[in-house]
Amino acid sequence: MPIEAASDGTDYDHGLELRHETVRAIVIREPGGPEVLEMREVPTPEPARGEVRVRIRATAVNRADLLQRLGRYPAPPGAPPDIPGLEIAGEVDALGDAVTELALGDRVFGLVGGGAYAEHVVVHARTLARVPASLTLADAAAVPEAFVTAWDALIDQANLTAGETVLVHAAGSGVGTAALQVAKAVGAQGLGTARTAEKLERCRELGLGEGILVDDDGTFADDVLARTGHRGADVVLDLVGGPYLPQDLACLAQKGRIIVAGTLGGGQATLNLHLLMRKRASVRGTVLRARPLEEKIATAQALERHLAPLFVRGLLHPVVDSVLQLEQAAEGHRLMQSNRTFGKIVLAV
Amino acid sequence: MPIEAASDGTDYDHGLELRHETVRAIVIREPGGPEVLEMREVPTPEPARGEVRVRIRATAVNRADLLQRLGRYPAPPGAPPDIPGLEIAGEVDALGDAVTELALGDRVFGLVGGGAYAEHVVVHARTLARVPASLTLADAAAVPEAFVTAWDALIDQANLTAGETVLVHAAGSGVGTAALQVAKAVGAQGLGTARTAEKLERCRELGLGEGILVDDDGTFADDVLARTGHRGADVVLDLVGGPYLPQDLACLAQKGRIIVAGTLGGGQATLNLHLLMRKRASVRGTVLRARPLEEKIATAQALERHLAPLFVRGLLHPVVDSVLQLEQAAEGHRLMQSNRTFGKIVLAV
Numbered sequence: 001m002p003i004e005a006a007s008d009g010t011d012y013d014h015g016l017e018l019r020h021e022t023v024r025a026i027v028i029r030e031p032g033g034p035e036v037l038e039m040r041e042v043p044t045p046e047p048a049r050g051e052v053r054v055r056i057r058a059t060a061v062n063r064a065d066l067l068q069r070l071g072r073y074p075a076p077p078g079a080p081p082d083i084p085g086l087e088i089a090g091e092v093d094a095l096g097d098a099v100t101e102l103a104l105g106d107r108v109f110g111l112v113g114g115g116a117y118a119e120h121v122v123v124h125a126r127t128l129a130r131v132p133a134s135l136t137l138a139d140a141a142a143v144p145e146a147f148v149t150a151w152d153a154l155i156d157q158a159n160l161t162a163g164e165t166v167l168v169h170a171a172g173s174g175v176g177t178a179a180l181q182v183a184k185a186v187g188a189q190g191l192g193t194a195r196t197a198e199k200l201e202r203c204r205e206l207g208l209g210e211g212i213l214v215d216d217d218g219t220f221a222d223d224v225l226a227r228t229g230h231r232g233a234d235v236v237l238d239l240v241g242g243p244y245l246p247q248d249l250a251c252l253a254q255k256g257r258i259i260v261a262g263t264l265g266g267g268q269a270t271l272n273l274h275l276l277m278r279k280r281a282s283v284r285g286t287v288l289r290a291r292p293l294e295e296k297i298a299t300a301q302a303l304e305r306h307l308a309p310l311f312v313r314g315l316l317h318p319v320v321d322s323v324l325q326l327e328q329a330a331e332g333h334r335l336m337q338s339n340r341t342f343g344k345i346v347l348a349v
Numbered sequence: 350m351p352i353e354a355a356s357d358g359t360d361y362d363h364g365l366e367l368r369h370e371t372v373r374a375i376v377i378r379e380p381g382g383p384e385v386l387e388m389r390e391v392p393t394p395e396p397a398r399g400e401v402r403v404r405i406r407a408t409a410v411n412r413a414d415l416l417q418r419l420g421r422y423p424a425p426p427g428a429p430p431d432i433p434g435l436e437i438a439g440e441v442d443a444l445g446d447a448v449t450e451l452a453l454g455d456r457v458f459g460l461v462g463g464g465a466y467a468e469h470v471v472v473h474a475r476t477l478a479r480v481p482a483s484l485t486l487a488d489a490a491a492v493p494e495a496f497v498t499a500w501d502a503l504i505d506q507a508n509l510t511a512g513e514t515v516l517v518h519a520a521g522s523g524v525g526t527a528a529l530q531v532a533k534a535v536g537a538q539g540l541g542t543a544r545t546a547e548k549l550e551r552c553r554e555l556g557l558g559e560g561i562l563v564d565d566d567g568t569f570a571d572d573v574l575a576r577t578g579h580r581g582a583d584v585v586l587d588l589v590g591g592p593y594l595p596q597d598l599a600c601l602a603q604k605g606r607i608i609v610a611g612t613l614g615g616g617q618a619t620l621n622l623h624l625l626m627r628k629r630a631s632v633r634g635t636v637l638r639a640r641p642l643e644e645k646i647a648t649a650q651a652l653e654r655h656l657a658p659l660f661v662r663g664l665l666h667p668v669v670d671s672v673l674q675l676e677q678a679a680e681g682h683r684l685m686q687s688n689r690t691f692g693k694i695v696l697a698v
Contacts, residue, residue, distance in 0.1 A: 241622045260622050267623040273590045273609050274616040276634030283632045285625030 025118030026329045028082045031071030034330035034337075037117075042083070045122040047096035052125045054108060056090040058141030058323075059116040060174070061332040061345040063262065064289065068114075069333065075114040076290035084329075085116025086289060089131060089140035090349070099125045107131040109140040110300050111148060111288060117329055119349055127296045129304035132312045142318035142344035145288070146178035147307050148299050149261060153237055153286055154182055156302070158257040162187030164234035167224055167251070169244060171211065172199030174344040175261065177319040179237050180208035185315045188235075191227060193220050195339075202342050206319070218243055224251035232256060242266025245283070249275055258283045319343030374467030375678045377431045380420030383679035383686075386466075391432070394471040396445035401474045403457060405439040407490030407672075408465040409523070410681045410694040412611065413638065417463075418682065424463040425639040433678075434465025435638060438480060438489035439698070448474045456480040458489040459649050460497060460637060466678055468698055476645045478653035481661045491667035491693035494637070495527035496656050497648045498610060502586055502635055503531055505651070507606040511536030513583035516573055516600070518593060520560065521548030523693040524610065526668040528586050529557035534664045537584075540576060542569050544688075551691050555668070567592055573600035581605060591615025594632070598624055607632045668692030 022041035029036045047053045065084040067073035075081045089109040092102050102108065108128040115121045131140045154160040160183065168179045171192025180203060183190040190209030194200050200211030212223045224233055232253035238244055239262030248258045249272060256279060271283065288299065310316040321341040324332050326349045335345055371390035378385045396402045414433040416422035424430045438458040441451050451457065457477040464470045480489045503509040509532065517528045520541025529552060532539040539558030543549050549560030561572045573582055581602035587593055588611030597607045598621060605628060620632065637648065659665040670690040673681050675698045684694055 245620070245622070260626060263622050263626070267621065269620045269622055271594070271618045271620045271632070272616065273594070273612050273618055273634060276632070277609060277612070277636050278634070280635055281633070283620070283625070285622060285628065285630055287626050287629060 023119040024326070025080075025083045025115070026085075026326060028069050028084060031069070034069070034333040036069060037084075037330045037333065039327055042080075042118065045120055047094050047099075047122045049097040050099060050124055050126075051096040051122050052092050052099055052102055052108075052128070053094035053120055053122045054088055054090045054128070055093040056088045056116060056119055056121060056349045057137040058089045058349055059085045059326070059347050060087055060141045060145065061329075061336050061347065062086050062145050062174070063264070063336065065117075066333055066336060079112070079114030081114075083115040083118055085112070085114065085118065085347075087111055087141060087144040088116045088121060089137040089143075092128075093120070096125075101125045102128065107137065107140075109137075109144055110303065111144045111296065113289060117326060117347065124293060124296070127293070127300045129300045129308060132308050134312055135318070138323055138346050138348055139318040139320065141346050142174070142320045143178075143307070143311070144303060146174035146319075146344060147182065147316065148303055149175045149286075149288055150179035150182045150237070151302050151307055152288065152299060153259040153261055154179060154188075154235060155186065155306075157284060157286060158235040158237075158259050160186065160188050160235045163189075165189045165191060165228055165231075165253070166235040166237065167220075167233035167248070168192045168237045170194065170239040170262070170264065171203050171208070172196075172342045173239060174319070175237070175239060177203070177206065177208065177343050178316075181206075181316050184209065185310050191224060191233060199342055206317070219247065220244075221247040221251035228253070235259070237261060240265040242269050245269035246272065249279070249281060249283075252279055252281050254279055254281075256281045260285045261287075321345055323348055372468040373675070374429075374432045374464070375434075375675060377418050377433060380418070383418070383682040385418060386433075386679045386682065388676055391429075391467065394469055396443050396448075396471045398446040399448060399473055399475075400445040400471050401441045401448055401451055401457075401477070402443035402469055402471045403437055403439045403477070404442040404469055405437045405465060405467060405698045406486040407438045407698060408434045408675070408696050409436055409490045409494065410678075410685050410696065411435050411494050411523070412613070412685065414466075415682055415685060428461070428463030430463075432464040432467055434461070434463065434467065436460055436490060436493040437465045437470060438486040438492075441477075442469070445474075450474045451477065456486065456489075458486075458493055459652065460493045460645065462638060466675060466696065473642060473645070476642070476649045478649045478657060481657050483661055484667070487672055487695050487697055488667040488669065490695050491523070491669045492527075492656070492660070493652060495523035495668075495693060496531065496665065497652055498524045498635075498637055499528035499531045499586070500651050500656055501637065501648060502608040502610055503528060503537075503584060504535065504655075506633060506635060507584040507586075507608050509535065509537050509584045512538075514538045514540060514577055514580075514602070515584040515586065516569075516582035516597070517541045517586045519543065519588040519611070519613065520552050520557070521545075521691045522588060523668070524586070524588060526552070526555065526557065526692050527665075530555075530665050533558065534659050540573060540582060548691055555666070568596065569593075570596040570600035577602070584608070586610060589614040591618050594618035595621065598628070598630060598632075601628055601630050603628050603630075605630045609634045610636075670694055672697055 110128040180190040241263030529539040590612030
């Protein structure tokens with residue numbers, strides 16, 4: 001039996017609401033454009049054993065949300081099929097049985113399999129991390145997908161270490177700005193690509209390494225080689241995919257690692273196996289969504305143990321392009337589709 | 350100043366020869382067919398500080414030797430440019446200064462950057478491993494390339510562990526037969542592909558897991574899925590490359606690892622990045638030759654610490670197709686080109 005948030009207000013004063021039969025959520029009416037996102041009342045979720053319910057205060061828009069809205073990225077089993085949203089920041093407002101990790105009112109953030117465009121979501125307690133006191137919940141909502149993707153890809157998967165060079169594509173994106181910060185925080189040299197000089201300039205203002213403008217011919221490999229003394233990049237974080245992959249390999253250092261975390265430019269690539277062998281290089285694909293529970297817990301631990309302290313120490317900063325209201329989710333999607341954003345689009349709930 | 354093998358015969362009686370001004374070696378006269386391999390007298394190599402000279406008793410033929418003979422795989426710096434041969438078994442017959450690891454007369458085997466088709470070669474002492482007493486030197490020469498490639502690829506790079514399934518292409522090749530044995534020795538399940546039923550039957554006689562006949566349409570992915578309960582293979586060791594890679598990915602398990610160690614079928618491949626991401630899979634290229642000294646030492650340590658004990662315990666066996674004399678190197682190359690061999694072609698020196 002879930003323990004509800006105390007209604008007498010004695011324990012805390014975070015403005016938590018009483019339990020309602022329904023809560024508000026953005027629902028995908030049918031596959032389509034931003035206009036299919038509509039606010040609805042949905043049943044209040046109840047936490048089961050080991051789970052908590054979070055009163056979401058902010059979420060953020062991800063490319064995957066746009067794909068899900070178009071019907072091209074179904075929610076994994078266990079997530080609401082029609083409510084998008086992969087990351088949350090909020091307060092614990094109900095505890096399932098046997099939850100010892102968190103208490104009512106705790107400020108938490110983390111990744112969810114879906115359903116974050118809502119006032120409430122229910123998740124396993126161990127998949128959440130505590131929000132450092134120095135972060136607002138709106139800022140905290142800009143952190144999980146971008147920084148956990150970057151940390152997981154660069155550190156856990158590519159073993160990026162101090163002194164190495166990492167090439168980050170789509171440097172102005174949420175993941176891109178996070179990856180350049182993570183690289184800097186661990187002593188690695190960041191090189192970012194973007195399609196506009198303005199995004200590179202903003203990266204530079206954030207102290208995020210060197211920028212390479214990818215102009216109309218779409219090439220960057222020669223620039224990367226020139227800026228690394230022809231050694232190449234040790235790690236590439238690629239969110240573009242198809243047309244970039246052959247170039248990633250061409251400007252990769254010996255024993256370099258390419259991590260493919262997105263396919264904005266296309267999902268088919270040509271791979272030169274001779275070069276892959278000669279460089280003893282690797283290409284790895286990664287997604288955060290649809291991981292099994294134990295790996296979701298591991299990412300929450302990375303968020304709490306590795307990333308949160310770096311935010312506290314001021315080595316990492318959420319990069320927020322804009323804060324909209326949850327009701328403006330459709331506008332948030334249009335904004336992301338415009339490719340003119342820099343950093344994350346947060347939706348306040 | 351090198352210490353020569355004692356000529357009074359008091360220390361050992363391995364039939365070591367006295368030092369000559371020249372030794373015999375197979376030299377690539379010019380790029381071309383097997384007929385360009387000719388026996389010549391070449392200067393006797395002298396070991397420098399930290400090096401030893403080995404009186405080679407046997408070497409073996411590798412695909413790379415054929416490519417080098419054709420002028421398509423130049424020797425790395427430091428290796429003789431015109432004497433092929435990547436692996437040796439023999440006795441230490443001269444020590445450079447400061448060598449403490451080995452003594453004159455020690456039976457050793459290992460990988461060399463080139464120059465193994467000869468009576469003598471000089472290498473760094475730490476890049477050699479001791480031959481177990483249970484192996485003849487002819488058998489020992491069939492071990493280094495095949496088993497170190499298999500160990501390095503499956504264990505060190507792909508982290509193959511007990512209970513997993515590995516798909517090995519070209520199962521009847523030197524590396525293929527070694528990989529299936531290594532897989533079995535560490536508790537993994539081996540699945541091998543070959544283009545003839547006879548090779549699969551010979552694998553079966555060696556107890557080397559299940560075989561999949563790749564017939565004229567060149568497909569195997571459905572078979573692999575069917576034999577793994579549609580889970581797919583955790584690791585693929587691919588020596589074929591180009592046409593096989595898309596299928597490798599199609600029949601790969603979640604978080605599977607593809608290691609490309611050869612491109613017999615072509616060096617360009619198409620990579621489905623969506624599938625790579627969804628499976629969170631990786632593709633890695635590997636070569637043994639031209640590694641830096643510290644990694645050559647690491648492979649020698651794998652040979653001595655991990656592989657040699659398994660030969661002693663009878664869990665691994667050299668697979669020798671035929672033993673020719675060094676003078677017959679051209680015939681050895683023709684035999685390998687025929688694709689009718691099973692296991693290694695050894696050249697006795």
